Amino acid sequence: GMMNPACRAALEAALRIREAQGGEITAITMGPPMAEEVLREAIALGADRGVLLSDRAMAGADTSVTSFTLARAIEKICPRFDLVLCGCATSDSETAQVGPQLAEELQVPGVGYVEEITVSGRAVRMERLADHFLETLEMDLPGLITVTTGVHAPRHVPLGGLQAAFDAADIVLFDAASLGLDPAQLGVKGSATTILGVNSPAAGKKNIVLTGTPKRIVEQLFESFDDKIGGAIGKDLKRDKKSS
């Protein structure tokens, strides 16, 4: 599917909470029109509905503006939400900034990098590993959690599920106007950061190229660099080789 692993992990956490507690899952994304596919995927996996925020004015948003836009939409669409789940994962998020900033925008408590979630009544208990500290944390709902990947393997879309999700019409579309937002606050225009330029990082250095059969290459490598390799591993390769 198109959904990135971080968001799949967040959806998986939502599905597990719903299985245990009941509730309703709304998948929300801000992106170009084709981001609708991600919402279809979310519905196929079990989300109850999808919300797409799409507008040319929203393009090029930095994380702060992204969280602003998402927050205003959430307040409009589900003002009485219990829990917002985001992906985070050091291993795959672009910045891992949207989740914490969304918690600030929504003015709810939030915890990042969560691995275990247990909801009981109006409180949620979480476990996370942060900088070599295993923490157990608790907060009252409503709140926001960003979850790491790789704790629960996300489920797969059931056979025929995607088609069914395409047929279902549970996707609501919002643009800046229907959210009541000023385009000047959104996208590139609203962003505090500016990209000066993009380039490929410093090009290569002069190097030695070895080709041939693997065996021959290994021999060449040892002929030229046995001192270097031997030095790093703390063993004298040359002498050993001669004695063989």
Added chain:
Amino acid sequence: MSAKRRAIWVFGDYRNYFQNRVTLQLLSRARDLAKKIDGEVCAVVFGHWTEEWVDDALSQNPTFCGVVGEYIAHGADKVYLTDHPRLAAYSMETYALLMERLAKREKPEMILIGATTFGREFAPRVAKRLGTGLTADCIGLDMNDAGLLVQTAPFFGGNLVAQIVTPERRPQMATVRPGTFQEIPHDSCRTGKVVKVPLPKDLPADRVRLIRVEHRPPRGRKIEDAHVVLCGGRGLGSKKKFAKLYELAELLNGEVGATRPVVYAHWADHDALVGQAGKHIKPQILFSFGISGAIQHTAACNGAKFVIAVNKNPNAAMMKKADVAIVADASQFCTALIQELKRSIR
């Protein structure tokens, strides 16, 4: 009244002090930047018993001790310190509030924050509260002629880097991965000023409650410190072929690293991830097998002294970065190398 000096702030992330050198690395970079704007370098420390975090037995300077003294010895001109029992454990909301208040009062030019787990969550919250921009995971920080902080960060997928600035809003903020910059050596003769900031009286209760915390020090040998690292990428082809690296590591007394696709495919543990999202390495020799050389990976390998890359494609970015570029099938070369090593080391 004299004009206030422009200030570059570094968040004093002292938890895990001995493993976590990122604050010292940022202080060092901040010194370089401060020279260019004739500014001062300030560390900001929130905590409790901050005097006792660092064993000061070796320090020659009796005036400054603990975390504060360490930061001054490593380049801070000034340390803002809020020390209070309420701050004994790291707390996201409270720390964000303290930073917000202090920054609104003192108006620093820049705030640099280490990309620890805490820092990565803390920085975006502070940026949001201050209404300013933030660049994540910078691999370079410089000043341009206009006096703006140019933040170099990986861009779109990883074969590109972008230069990002925050033209108008202040402070300019960035997070930086541990290992990106070099700390300056401890100099106990340096002096600095300590500004004690009292805990606000109206501090609200933290909405996130810490129930339990347990220190889990990293186990075993660390790839970050290994002299020999063998990194494998998607080009190795399969989990089974990747596993040869462990045999090779045994022979070479090295550690095994992996790229992100490899970790995703479960050929290797997340612990082995080398790159922007994982570990930074600085081995004497880095062997790189079947790795394309995306910036998110290579930015964490810049400390490698000697790089031997194996790739079918001689034009792969990793091959250009290598001292020795070996055009071969990664897995076959690996097998040949194992055989040769077994013979020559015995």
